[in-house]
Amino acid sequence: MTFELVLVLAAGLFSVGLFGALSQQSIVMIMMGIELMIGGVIVAAADFWHFLAPAAADGQVVIVVAVVAMAVEMAMGFAVTTALYRARQVDTTDMARELKG
Amino acid sequence: MSALLWALIALPLGAGAALLLSGRRWNALAPGLGLAAAAGTFGLAVASAVFRPEASAPLFAGVRAGLRVDGLSAVLVVAVAAVTTAVLVASPGELGPRENRGRFFGLMLLFAGAMTVTVTATTLPPLLMAWEVMGATSWALIGFWWHRPDRVRAADTAFVTTRAADLGLYLAAGAAMAGGVGSLDLTALTGAQGGWRHVACAGLVVAALGKSAQLPFSFWLSHAMRGPGPVSALLHSATMVAAGAYLLLRLHPLLVATGWAAPLVAWTGGVTALALGVVAVAQRALKQLLAASTSSQVGFMVLAAGVGDPSGGTLQLLAHAAAKSALFLAAGAWLTSLGTEQLPALRGAVRRHPLLGAGFVAGALALAGLPPLSLWVAKDEVLAAARAQSPGLYALGLAAAAVAAGYSVKALWYVTRPLPHDHDHDHDHGQEQDGGRRGARGPTRSVSTPVVVLAAAAVFLGVAALPGLSGPLRGVLGGGQQHAPNPWEMALSAAVALAAAGAAWWWLPRSAHAPRTASAGKRWAADWLSMERAARAVLVRPAFALARALAAFDDRAVDGAVHHLARGGLTLARGAARADDHGLDGAVRAVAAGCRRLGAWARRPQTGLLHQYYAQAVVGFTLLLSIVLLVR
Known part of the structure; x- marks a missing residue:
């Protein structure tokens, strides 16, 4: 039963993150929602590895890569947010719509 | 010696062209310069008549432009130069200082120069060229007062008629070439082979008859009267009409x-002499007469050419040239000073200007062929x-000679009548009738002198040809003695001329007061035997009808086909343009519009709002997920 429980936890994390990403105005808050979503994915991946193929080390590598990617992503995201704020005092997504097609 | 001949033709032609x-x-110098050139030409002509120069120059391959003054040419060259000089002396009186x-x-000198070349040419090409120049300058001279349309029409008629006959010369030249006479020498034409000799002869005869106004072509002379008086005097005496007779004498x-x-x-000349004499009797205008x-x-000259009597023909030509130029100069002077040339209005003209009148009377008597004047001898x-x-x-x-006496006396009778009392009225009448140019000037001495000189020549030239004294002239002309007239012949013709003249003199006063009910024959004669109308009906109208029909054919068929082709091409092009505009271009434009609409649709989701992107991503993933779940 632990396998399913952990999957439910991962789904919960992902859903909370998704809700945060969709509902929050502040860029920082959205990024936090995204963190939660990626966290859910990582938990799910670890769950699958641990219960379905514990012998292979590949799963661990995937998880480490995902964590590294998440860290880089966050560093980039906060850097952009900081630069945006410095340049234009913008901190919510509705105020930055330059990419309108 | 050839330099003399070249100078003889270069002087009038060059001075005329200049x-x-x-x-x-x-304008002020022109009469003096022209007269000087004419006098110089006369001197050169006399010198050429004495020295008999000969010249020739290469013209075409195998054809030389030959010129020679032989007996016949010598007489004619001198006559042409003398008459030209006399006419040019009289011309300033006719042409006011304000005329051109x-x-x-210039044209008169060119004309005389062309005649000189004609009578000296020994090969066909220079003869042909001079012949053409003479025709062209005669056209320009007859139509000299070109502001008046009737004069221009007269010039055109004269030109077209003589020009049509001139084509005979080209025919003759072509026939001579075809007949093996490569040199186109006039004396060698007899040697043309086969039927070509006949063709060449026919062409030359037609050209000569046309230029000499012989029977089928005579009507152009009537129109040629529209030109200035001196032009008529020159054209009708030693040049132009004489050219045809000269050519026939020569050939x-x-x-x-x-x-x-x-x-x-011979018969054409004889019939012309009689028929046109009758026409002359029927005329009521002096110049037409x-x-x-x-x-x-000129018919007598042509007759002489036909029967082979060059000396008689030449003598006739000389005597006629002198008499006729004097008469025309006087007629022109009267037309200028009295404003009319109608015979009834010219009554007493002789008494008004005695010197001029004396010249006219002498010329007319000579023309009548009365003994012992020159035309009697020549005839x-x-x-x-x-x-x-x-x-x-x-x-x-003989009949023609009698008629000649008749028309000469007719002209003489009118102009020698006593001055009418109401001559002013008469003048107006005459002016109405002929619409002539009325000048205020009287005939000056410049007209009278040449008239008297020419008339004197007409009177005394006959002496040179009287049977006993004709030796020198015959020596010049090189003709034989074989046709010396018998005394009884001379007496008979003298009697005929005197009788005709007397009859005319007796009859004229009786006819002049008779009611003017002209018979059909008389009207026919007065209308120059309706020759022009016949020519118009037989030649001109069919030619114009043919031309019009051909023009219509050209317009409708030839031109029409081209037009239809062009119109078809245009229609085709327009259709192609429409297909291009609506088809190809339309498709391209529709593709572009569709792309643009797709682009617009593609832009719509790109709102720039992060939330909406996320929402779209969610929807997309949900769709993917549901597809994966459903398909699996």
Whole structure:
């Protein structure tokens, strides 16, 4: 039963993150929602590895890569947010719509 | 010696061309320069007559432009130069200082120069060129007062008629070439082979008859009267009409060689002499009478050419040239000073200007062929030659001589009447009738002098040809003695002329007051035998009808096809353009519009709002997920 429980936890994390990403105005808050979503994915991946193929080390590598990617992503995201704020005092997504097609 | 001959033709042609080109610029000098050139030409002509120069120059391959002054040419060259000089002396009186004198004198000199080349040419090409120049300048001279449409029409008629006959010369040249006479030498034409000799002869005869206003072509002379008086005087005496007679005299051997041409020419000349004499009698205008008489008198020359009597023909030409130029100069002077040329209105003209009148009377008496004046002698020569040929020709010539006396006396009778009391009224009448140019000037001495000189020549030239004294002239002309007239012939013709003159003198006062009910025959004669109307009906109208039909064919068929082709091409092009605009271009434009609409649709989701992107991503993933779940 632990396998399913952990999957439910991962789904919960992902859903909370998704809700945060969709509902929050502040860029920082959205990024936090995204963190939660990626966290859910990582938990799910670890769950699958641990219960379905514990012998292979590949799963661990995937998880480490995902964590590294998440860290880089966050560093980039906060850097952009900081630069945006410095340049234009913008901190919510509705105020930055330059990419309108 | 050839330099003399070149100078003889270069002087009038060169001076004429220079004066013609100068136009009005040297208007004051033109008469003097023209007269000087004419006098110089006369001197050169006399010198050439004495020294008999000969010249030739290469013209085409195998054809030389030959010029020579032989006996016949010598007489004619001197006559042409003398008459030209006399006419040019009289011309300033006719042409006021405000006229374009440069053009007039230039054209007159060109005309005389062309005649000089004609009578000296020994090969066909220079003869042809001079012949053409003469025709062209005669056109320009007859139409000299070109502001008046009727004069221009007259010039056109004269030009087209003589020009049509001139084509005979081209035919003759072509036939001579085809017949093996490569040199186109006039004396060698007799040697043309086969039928070509006949063709060449026919062409030459037609050209000569046309230029000389012989029977089928006579009507152009009537129109040629529209030109200035001096032009008529020159055109009708030693040049133009004389050119045809000269050519026939010159080519007598060829006429004889063909067998048919000599009698044809002789009879044409005889019939013309009689018929145009009758026409002259029927005329009521002085210049028209003189014109018809020219045709008639030239008929005697043509008759002489036909019966082979060059000396008689030449003598006739000389005597006629002197008499006729004097008469025309006087008629022109009267037309200028009295404003009319209608015979009834000219009553008493002789008494008004005695010197001029004396010249006119002498000229008219000579023209009547009264003994012992020159034309009587000349005519007797011709008639003697004609009698040797055929009695019929002799009778015809005698009748023509009687008619000549008739028309001369008619002109004489009118102008010698006493001055009418109401002559002012008469003038107005005359002016109405002919619409002539009325000048305020009287005939000056400049007209009277040449008239008297020419009339004196007309009177006394006959002496040179009287049987006993004709030796020198015959020596010059090189003709034989074979046709010397018998004394009884001379007496007979003198009697005929005197009787006709007397009858005319008796009859005229009775007819002048008779009611003017002209019979049909008289009207026919007064209308120059309706020759022009006949020519119009037979030649001009069909030619125009044919031309019009061909023009219509050209417009409708040839031009129409081209037009239809063009119109079809245009329609096709328009259709292609429409297909291009609506089809190809439309498709391209529709593709572009569709792409643009797709682009617009693609832009719509790109709102720039992060939330909406997320929402779209969620929807997309949900769709993917549901597809994966459903498909699996």
